[in-house]
Amino acid sequence: MIVCKNCGVELEKSMNYCPLCGEPVNDELAEIQYIRIRKSSNEKQLTDFQKLNPDEKRKVFWAISAIILISGIMVTFIIDYLSAYSISWAKYPILICAILFINTSLISFLHQRIILFLSGSFLSTASLLVIIDVYNGNIGWGFKLGIPLLLAAYIIIFTLIMMIRKAVNKGLNIIAYTFIACGLLTICAEGIISLYTGKLFRIDWSIIVTASVLPVAAILLYIQYRLKKGTNLKRFFHL
Numbered sequence: 001m002i003v004c005k006n007c008g009v010e011l012e013k014s015m016n017y018c019p020l021c022g023e024p025v026n027d028e029l030a031e032i033q034y035i036r037i038r039k040s041s042n043e044k045q046l047t048d049f050q051k052l053n054p055d056e057k058r059k060v061f062w063a064i065s066a067i068i069l070i071s072g073i074m075v076t077f078i079i080d081y082l083s084a085y086s087i088s089w090a091k092y093p094i095l096i097c098a099i100l101f102i103n104t105s106l107i108s109f110l111h112q113r114i115i116l117f118l119s120g121s122f123l124s125t126a127s128l129l130v131i132i133d134v135y136n137g138n139i140g141w142g143f144k145l146g147i148p149l150l151l152a153a154y155i156i157i158f159t160l161i162m163m164i165r166k167a168v169n170k171g172l173n174i175i176a177y178t179f180i181a182c183g184l185l186t187i188c189a190e191g192i193i194s195l196y197t198g199k200l201f202r203i204d205w206s207i208i209v210t211a212s213v214l215p216v217a218a219i220l221l222y223i224q225y226r227l228k229k230g231t232n233l234k235r236f237f238h239l
Contacts, residue, residue: 103124191206
């Protein structure tokens with residue numbers, strides 16, 4: 001006599017499934033059914049998002065970001081106003097959330113238009129520095145230090161992106177370009193800071209940093225060049 005392991009109903013030898021609860025009689029069939037159930041469950045959980053195309057996914061990302069940031073602005077404003085009947089410390093997180101919302105919108109809708117995206121991102125972030133400068137009593141560091149540093153960073157990032165886009169074979173050369181960009185950024189940063197603090201353009205430690213990364217970048221570019229020519233990695237590294 002065969003008994004269902006799930007509900008205890010007596011079964012005939014020819015039965016593969018319990019007529020009462022539907023449990024497979026054979027252990028192998030039970031395992032197959034379990035795998036099918038798990039697979040079906042996973043597909044149900046992932047199907048809705050996986051069906052979205054890249055543009056729709058970016059819109060979902062933008063909508064979620066907007067809800068979070070706008071909620072943060074409202075909550076911060078209400079807490080600050082109810083506690084002091086004025087807006088004091090809340091203006092900083094509100095401003096930062098607003099700039100983040102602008103940059104999130106730029107990423108979501110202008111990611112393929114690199115010039116518009118970087119221009120809008122630079123202007124919004126520069127505005128953040130200027131407004132914070134005004135909040136603090138118009139100290140002047142935003143115009144004299146913050147914006148020049150930001151401009152140098154965005155120019156280097158734009159150049160790096162253009163080089164990556166124009167590269168026919170992408171590989172180790174991308175890492176090399178990034179090393180070179182980091183070296184240039186350190187030189188710009190030290191030079192701008194020295195102008196702001198001592199009224200004199202001076203570079204010391206940034207030269208050491210750049211001199212350290214340039215040989216690494218050169219080696220990576222050489223390896224990429226050899227690989228482009230069809231050199232086998234095992235033969236190149238003598239493995």
